[in-house]
Amino acid sequence: MLLEVRNLTVRFGSKTVVDSVSFDLEASSRLGIIGESGSGKTLTTLAIIGLLPETAKVSGSVTFEGKELIGLADRDFSAIRGNRIGMVFQEPLTALNPLMRVGKQIAQPLRNHQGVTLKEGLKRAMELCARVGLPDPDRIIRSYPHQLSGGQRQRIGLAIALACSPALLIADEPTTALDVTVQKEVLSLMNSLVAEEGSSLIFVSHDLPVVASITERVAVMQNGEIVELASVNSMFQDASHEYSRKLIQAARTSDAELGHFTESPSA
Amino acid sequence: MMWNRNLLIGASLVGFNVLVAMLSLVWTPYDPLEIEPALSLTRPSTAHLLGTDENGRDILSNLIVGSRATLITGVMAVVICMVVGVTVGIATSVSPRWIESPAIFGIDIVLALPTVLFAIVLAAVYGPSTITAIFAIGIALSASVAQVTRREVNVVLTSDYVTAARASGSSTRRVIRRHILPNIRASLFVQASGACAVAILAESTLSYLGLGTTPPAPSWGRMMASLQQFLLIDPIFPLWPGLAIVITVLGFNLLGDGLREVLDPTLRESKH
Numbered sequence: 001m002l003l004e005v006r007n008l009t010v011r012f013g014s015k016t017v018v019d020s021v022s023f024d025l026e027a028s029s030r031l032g033i034i035g036e037s038g039s040g041k042t043l044t045t046l047a048i049i050g051l052l053p054e055t056a057k058v059s060g061s062v063t064f065e066g067k068e069l070i071g072l073a074d075r076d077f078s079a080i081r082g083n084r085i086g087m088v089f090q091e092p093l094t095a096l097n098p099l100m101r102v103g104k105q106i107a108q109p110l111r112n113h114q115g116v117t118l119k120e121g122l123k124r125a126m127e128l129c130a131r132v133g134l135p136d137p138d139r140i141i142r143s144y145p146h147q148l149s150g151g152q153r154q155r156i157g158l159a160i161a162l163a164c165s166p167a168l169l170i171a172d173e174p175t176t177a178l179d180v181t182v183q184k185e186v187l188s189l190m191n192s193l194v195a196e197e198g199s200s201l202i203f204v205s206h207d208l209p210v211v212a213s214i215t216e217r218v219a220v221m222q223n224g225e226i227v228e229l230a231s232v233n234s235m236f237q238d239a240s241h242e243y244s245r246k247l248i249q250a251a252r253t254s255d256a257e258l259g260h261f262t263e264s265p266s267a
Numbered sequence: 268m269m270w271n272r273n274l275l276i277g278a279s280l281v282g283f284n285v286l287v288a289m290l291s292l293v294w295t296p297y298d299p300l301e302i303e304p305a306l307s308l309t310r311p312s313t314a315h316l317l318g319t320d321e322n323g324r325d326i327l328s329n330l331i332v333g334s335r336a337t338l339i340t341g342v343m344a345v346v347i348c349m350v351v352g353v354t355v356g357i358a359t360s361v362s363p364r365w366i367e368s369p370a371i372f373g374i375d376i377v378l379a380l381p382t383v384l385f386a387i388v389l390a391a392v393y394g395p396s397t398i399t400a401i402f403a404i405g406i407a408l409s410a411s412v413a414q415v416t417r418r419e420v421n422v423v424l425t426s427d428y429v430t431a432a433r434a435s436g437s438s439t440r441r442v443i444r445r446h447i448l449p450n451i452r453a454s455l456f457v458q459a460s461g462a463c464a465v466a467i468l469a470e471s472t473l474s475y476l477g478l479g480t481t482p483p484a485p486s487w488g489r490m491m492a493s494l495q496q497f498l499l500i501d502p503i504f505p506l507w508p509g510l511a512i513v514i515t516v517l518g519f520n521l522l523g524d525g526l527r528e529v530l531d532p533t534l535r536e537s538k539h
Contacts, residue, residue, distance in 0.1 A: 051430055054364065075438070082435030089434075094427035099449045108445070109435035160435055 001063075002027045002167060002200050003048070008060035008070075010043050010052065010224075018043050019224040020060070027167065030194070030201040032211035032232075034247065035221035041204045044221070045170045048202075049085055050077045065167065082109035086161030086199075088190075090173040092153035096145035102156050103141025109163040128159040133189055151182035158190060165197050172204045187214060208251045212236070220244045274525025277460075280518025288334040297325035299332045299485050310501065317507050320494060326504075330511050333485040337467055337515060340401050340479070344466035345459050347405025348412050353455060355409070356416025357447065360424060361439055374417075377410035382469050390478040400479040404469045408462050415458055419451040453530035460523025464516040471512050487511050 003025040010018035018040040025031055033041045046052045048062050050069060062069040065084060069077070081087075086109075089095035096105055106128055107121025116124065122141060129137035132155040145153055154174060161169055171190065175183040191214055194201050205211045211218055212232045220228040220235075220243060228241040239245045296316070303323030311318045317326040359370040386403030393399045423429060423446065432446050473479030474488025482489065490508040497504045 049434060051433055078433075078436045078438050080436070081433065082437075087431070087434040089427055089431055091427060095431040097428040097432070097446050097450070100445065104445075108432065108437060112436040112438075112441065157431075160431070163435075 001025070002029075002065065004061070004063040005044075005048065006061040006063075008044065008047055008062060009058070010040070010047050011057040011059075012055060017224050018047060021221075021224075021226050023219055023226065023229060025168070025200050025202065028198050028200055030203065030215040030217070032215035032218040033202060033204045033221060034206060034208055034211050034218055036206055039221040040224035041221050042172055045087075045172055045202060045204055049081055049087055049170060050074075051081075079113070082160075082166075083113040083164045084166050085168045085170065086164070086166035088154070088157045088161045088169065088171040088174045091177050092150060092157045093145060093177075095157060096153060098145055100144075101141065102143055102145060102148070106141065106156060106159050106163060109160060113164050124163070125159070128163055129156075132156070132159045132162075132193070133185075134159075149182075150178050151186060154178060154182075154186050155189065158186070158193065162193055162197060162199075166199055168200045168202065169194055169197075170202045170204075173206070174203075175210060176205070176207070183210075190214065208247045209255075212251075220247065271525045271529050273521045274529055277518050277521030277523070277525050280514055281522050284334055284338060284515055284518060287331055288338050291331045291335055295325075295328040295331050297328045299324060299328040300483055301325075310503065318504065320490070320504070321497065326490070326494075326507050329485040329490055330487070330507060333487045333490060333508070334511070334515075336397060336474075336480045336484060336486045337470060337512075340397060340404070340470040341463045341467040341515075341519075343401045344404040344408065344470075345463045347402065348408035348462055348466075349455065349459050351406070352409035352412025352458075353416050356413040357420055357443060359413070360417050360420040361443065371417075374410050374413050377407065378414065380407060382407040382465070383472050386469065386473050387476070387478055390473065395473075395478045395481055397480050397484075400470055400473050403473075404466045407469075408465060412458055412462060415454065416451065419454050420447055423447050423450045453527050456526040456530060457523040460519045460526065464519040464523075467512065467515055467519070 001024055005024070006022050008018060008021040009016065021040075021044055023031065033044065035041045043052065047058050048064075048069065050072065052058060058070055060070065064080070069080070096102065103122045103125045104118070106125035107116070107118065110116050110121045110124055111118070125141050126137040129140050134140050134152060134155050140148070140152070145156075148156070157174070174190065175186055178186060187210065201215065203211060203215050215232065217229065217231050218235050219226045220241060222243050228235070228239065228244045230239075235244060236248060239248055301324060303319065306315070306319045306323035307321050309315060309319045315325050315327065317330070320326055320329070355370070355374070359367050359374075362370070382404060385407045386400060389403040390399050429442055429446055432442050437445070470479050471486075471488035471491065474486040475492045477489070477492070479488055480486035487508040491505055491512070494504040494508065
């Protein structure tokens with residue numbers, strides 16, 4: 001088992017924001033976490049990667065590649081982050097340092113973990129740019145984040161997360177901030193890269209159709225708890241929890257409306 | 268390079284000051300310490316461009332030499348306050364709570380001490396000298412530098428790109444070097460320029476009170492103190508050292524503003 005999460009609980013003061021969350025993730029498998037804002041899905045992923053604020057109280061257990069991550073010293077955690085676990089963030093503009101050329105930022109995980117020189121790192125950054133489908137890598141690595149488009153920035157985010165070929169990729173609403181057309185491109189890129197690398201994927205989103213298109217299993221979160229965890233197929237066939245049924249209903253309704261729109265010109 | 272008005276004016280004024288201070292090492296119109304009782308309190312003339320003081324010393328020569336003490340005190344005090352303030356500011360910001368809280372308390376205590384009062388106490392204990400003034404001003408200013416640094420660092424620490432940098436395995440030291448320092452750099456330059464202006468004012472105040480640069484070395488603050496006695500004879504006498512102080516302080520403030528505008532690439536980009 002690549003990742004085992006058992007009774008993961010996160011508290012801020014007396015408020016429980018993640019409540020006894022448990023799930024498993026096998027190597028090369030994919031899990032979607034879905035839920036509305038404030039349901040605790042992002043905090044769950046931050047707890048796994050150990051980046052919750054100091055004020056958060058975390059209990060339970062997260063075992064990754066046989067190692068307990070909860071309570072791991074920051075120094076040891078740094079050796080895992082960006083190396084064995086990669087992360088893609090929601091807002092690609094703010095997740096990039098505005099004052100650093102993107103080449104250096106792509107090279108960062110390589111320099112952190114593989115001790116490569118800046119020159120070597122930049123060379124690898126250009127290769128990674130090509131892999132994530134960015135044209136003209138030579139120009140891209142010398143650009144600042146604000147000189148790139150949203151889609152380009154998120155491709156950079158993917159390049160950073162996948163630079164060290166992690167066993168697990170965590171994507172926190174990676175397409176929410178993008179245009180719908182760009183969204184599709186980034187999703188299919190992520191899909192093929194994760195498949196090529198043989199990485200596992202945790203994909204956090206509030207958008208059920210998006211999650212269904214890229215993962216095999218879905219965990220539905222509400223008020224910090226996982227209320228339902230099932231494969232995508234069985235979820236669509238017979239969701240047992242009321243909130244899951246609502247989500248599916250909403251997705252079907254918007255699908256039907258879209259269908260109506262595409263048919264209307266011929267009518 | 269872009270034509271930033273503030274930066275241009277500020278840099279010119281500061282640059283002029285530095286040139287004058289360097290010039291004073293090799294040349295002054297007259298010996299600034301030469302006493303000429305016959306020329307006591309003369310108005311500006313072609314021989315003495317800014318006139319002479321009560322002892323007949325050439326005011327212009329004294330101003331030129333005085334710029335040295337002013338600049339040295341300002342720059343040294345700023346070096347001390349920036350090194351101490353930025354180090355303390357960053358270190359406390361990234362520290363766990365049990366170190367951070369007492370450190371904030373300490374910063375607040377130093378902050379509560381008025382700069383000049385603190386300097387007066389130090390001067391009373393160690394005797395008035397330029398060195399005492401430099402240390403007093405440097406330490407007193409470091410608290411506010413630490414506070415501003417902390418505020419800036421905390422903004423950067425909560426930013427997504429620091430979380431992202433940590434998510435790619437950067438250690439705290441690397442986060443400080445690659446992300447925090449570059450992103451607070453612009454604000455540090457502004458701080459340093461502003462602190463320089465404050466330090467120069469503080470030095471003048473201390474010298475005015477007789478607690479800074481010791482005689483006979485010329486200093487703008489002391490010139491101000493002695494020449495203001497003759498305000499009623501002719502207000503032009505204390506005008507000169509006052510003008511020198513104002514221009515220098517203005518120069519450093521404009522330099523800081525200009526630097527901020529030039530160093531922030533988002534401000535730069537929006538100009539096009």
